[in-house]
Structures are given as C-alpha cells and as structure tokens.
Amino acid sequence: MTSCDTCVVRNRAICSALDSGEITALSRMGRRRRLKASEPLIWEGDDSVLVANVIEGVLKLSTSTEDGREQIVGVVYPSDFIGRPFGATTRHSVTALTDAYVCVFSRGDFDGFAHQHPGLEHKLLQRTLAELDRTRHWMLLLGRKSASEKIASFLLDMSERLNEPGCEAPSGMRDAFDLPFSRQQVADVLGLTIETVSRQFTQLRREGIVDLPSRRAVVIRDRAALEALAG
CATH class of the missing domain: 2.60.120.10 (Jelly Rolls)
Known part of the structure; x- marks a missing residue:
C-alpha cells in the first residue's frame, strides 16, 4: 500500500x-x-x-x-x-x-x-x-419539506461534501461541482418524480440562484437565496 x-x-x-x-x-x-x-x-x-x-x-x-x-x-x-x-x-x-x-x-x-x-x-x-x-x-427532509426545499437542501449538501479533499470541484470553487447523480437518481433519493426535479432545477436557473452549464454541472450563484429556500 x-x-x-x-x-x-x-x-x-x-x-x-x-x-x-x-x-x-x-x-x-x-x-x-x-x-x-x-x-x-x-x-x-x-x-x-x-x-x-x-x-x-x-x-x-x-x-x-x-x-x-x-x-x-x-x-x-x-x-x-x-x-x-x-x-x-x-x-x-x-x-x-x-x-x-x-x-x-x-x-x-x-x-x-x-x-x-x-x-x-x-x-x-x-x-x-x-x-x-x-x-x-x-x-425530516423527505417527510416534511416541499419539493423546492428538498432540492435546495440537496444541492447545499452536495456543494459541501463534493468539495472536500478527494472530491475536486470542476473549477476549484466551493460553489461549483459535478453531480454524481442522474436526474432520475436525484428523484429517487428525494422521493420525487423526475419531472418535478427537472422543473425545480429549471426554476432555480430561471431565478438566477444556480447555473447549470451541463447535465451534471452545477454552479451556485446565490448561496444565501438557496439557503433561504432550503429553510
């Protein structure tokens, strides 16, 4: 070794x-x-x-x-x-x-x-x-939070865990990372439908809270707004 x-x-x-x-x-x-x-x-x-x-x-x-x-x-x-x-x-x-x-x-x-x-x-x-x-x-996340709160909480957790040593962000920034999940897997993890997940991602991008440069890449543009949404 x-x-x-x-x-x-x-x-x-x-x-x-x-x-x-x-x-x-x-x-x-x-x-x-x-x-x-x-x-x-x-x-x-x-x-x-x-x-x-x-x-x-x-x-x-x-x-x-x-x-x-x-x-x-x-x-x-x-x-x-x-x-x-x-x-x-x-x-x-x-x-x-x-x-x-x-x-x-x-x-x-x-x-x-x-x-x-x-x-x-x-x-x-x-x-x-x-x-x-x-x-x-x-x-608590699965049982009490709304779809938008679930997605926001999920992305915040990913941003923290995927930027620790051993998981390098694509741009070296804490707020930029590549999701290891497909949209369907995100839906399965959060107890949502894939259509709901796609709508929530689109809404976050439309509001300027996140950017989605590719199917897996995520860039958090407004962390405070994402945290507020996560409750």
Whole structure:
C-alpha cells in the first residue's frame, strides 16, 4: 500500500484515532482498490466479508424493493467508512457513482484489530452516531419539506461534501461541482418524480440562484437565496 502518511483523508477517516505504529499495522491488513463508475463493491444480502475507507470518489448505498426497483438509501464520500463490521450479512449494496479509490480490509481482520484498539472502536461509535444524525435529518427532509426545499437542501449538501479533499470541484470553487447523480437518481433519493426535479432545477436557473452549464454541472450563484429556500 502507498504510505498512509500521504493519504488525503488520513486526518478525517476512522484511522485518525491511531498512532503511526498502529497505522502501519493496520495498513498491512489492507489493500487499495480502484473502482470505475457503476462498479459494485458490496452486494446486498451477501456475507459481510469486507469493510473500507473511501479515499476518493462518491459511492451509493442502495437496496432493492420487492418488485425489483433500486432505492438509494445513502451516499458515501471521501473519509467515510463503508461496510458492516461485527456483522454477519450486508444490508445494502455499495456501488461507485464516480470513479473511486478505496482502502479495503477483510472484515474479520478489521474486527480483530478494532477489538485490540479501543481508540478505533470509539471512532467507529462516533461515526455510527453521526450516521444516525444524518438519517434523522434525511427523514425530516423527505417527510416534511416541499419539493423546492428538498432540492435546495440537496444541492447545499452536495456543494459541501463534493468539495472536500478527494472530491475536486470542476473549477476549484466551493460553489461549483459535478453531480454524481442522474436526474432520475436525484428523484429517487428525494422521493420525487423526475419531472418535478427537472422543473425545480429549471426554476432555480430561471431565478438566477444556480447555473447549470451541463447535465451534471452545477454552479451556485446565490448561496444565501438557496439557503433561504432550503429553510
């Protein structure tokens, strides 16, 4: 593996709880893997055999409904942890939305290492609680906000997460980014129809709040107005 000291998410990932000697020991257990967009890493219902840290790129967490439709239930970004440590099976599939770079560990090896290093277990607990907070926030977004509020909140969240180390904005500006989602995926994530999503994007552009240079590119022109719209 490449030295963890040069990792762009070293100070934000769960391994930030470890000292240099512990990092070296953990790195010997893992390997780095590149994923192409749309390439799966974990399949829903499979045995939980691996966990990973995201170094670069964006991945989706999804599950299948009884009639075979895909439902996106989460998105992971650089420094996020994926997989199910201390678990028997995986509850959702993990698939790259963009080209991605991940640090992969055998789940059994990682579990054993975590048991021996309380700092890492504590970091995992913090991540779990943060994920719970995000889930509660998402429930509010889906259950109580209007379509315009959902789209505004979604774009603000994307602008923050896609401009962290490992996710470079196309122009290097915080308010410019490329969405890793298609319009249909945005609709699925937010519980809207694709027609509603398209109308909301068109309205935001018409009002000068955002610019849409291409199908995926977004430039926030008036952040204050977008924040007000998000409630």
